[in-house]
C-alpha cells in the first residue's frame with residue numbers, strides 16, 4: 001500500500017470549514033472624495049464646522065458633534081506615531097513578511113489617526129511620538145487606495161510629546 | 172465645499188479560514204462518509220440520532236453506541252429552491268429537506284435533487300447520491316435523490 005493510501009485511511013480528526021463573506025463595498029461620498037484625492041497623491045481630510053477637528057480619512061460627519069463635515073483640508077505628508085504594534089504572525093493573503101510595524105499615525109493638522117505601515121527603521125526603535133513621513137509609490141502605480149503610500153519612514157525631527165499628538169497645527 | 176466624487180465600488184471577500192477538530196463522534200461519522208457509509212448514535216431513550224451527537228440530548232451523558240445505517244431515508248418536510256445561488260451545492264433547482272435516514276429517529280437536513288418541484292412530496296423515499304470522490308466531509312453526500 002502506498003503512503004498516500006495509508007494516510008487516506010487515517011480517521012478524520014479535523015476539517016476545513018472556511019466562511020467566505022462576499023461584499024460589494026460602496027465607498028460613500030466622503031470616502032470616495034478622499035480616495036479620489038489619494039489617487040492624485042494628496043491627503044485631504046475634512047474639518048468639522050462646529051469643533052474644528054480635522055478628520056482623515058473623512059467619514060462625512062463629526063462623530064462628536066453629529067454634524068456633516070464638508071470643508072476640505074489638504075494636509076501635509078508628515079505624521080506622528082500615536083501608537084504602534086509589531087506584527088509577528090503572518091496573516092493569510094498578506095504579502096508582507098513579519099515582523100513588521102503597523103502604526104496609528106496622526107498626520108500634521110489632523111485630529112484623528114489612521115493605520116499604516118512603518119519602515120526604514122529598526123522595529124525596536126519605533127516609539128510613540130516618533131516623526132515620520134509618507135513614502136509614496138511611483139505615480140504610475142497610484143489607484144484609489146491608501147496603498148499608494150508604500151509606508152511611512154522616520155524623519156530627523158524631535159519627538160512630539162505624547163500629550164500633544166493629534167493637537168499639532170498644520171505644519 | 173466638496174465637489175461630487177465619482178461613486179467608488181469594489182468587490183471584496185472576507186474569509187474566515189477556520190479549521191475545526193471534529194472530536195471522536197463527528198470524526199467517526201465523517202470517516203464513515205468517506206467509506207460511503209452512514210453511522211448514527213443511540214441515545215439514552217433508544218432513539219438513533221444522525222449525524223451522531225457527542226452527548227445525550229436528555230441526560231447530557233456522553234454517547235458511544237454507534238449504529239450502522241443504510242443510505243436511504245424518508246423526506247419529512249422540504250422547501251423548494253427555485254433559484255439556486257452561487258454558494259449552493261447544486262446549480263439547478265433543488266429541495267432543502269429534513270430527511271429521516273431509515274433506522275434513525277431524528278431527521279437531518281440535506282438536499283434532494285428531484286429535478287422538478289412536482290416530484291417532491293412529504294413521505295417520499297430518497298437515497299444518497301454519493302460524491303464521485305469522498306474525503307470525509309458532509310459533502311461526501313452529494314445530495315439525495317428519489318429512491
Ligand SMILES: [Zn+2]
Nearest residue numbers: 048051062065
Ligand atoms: Zn465636531
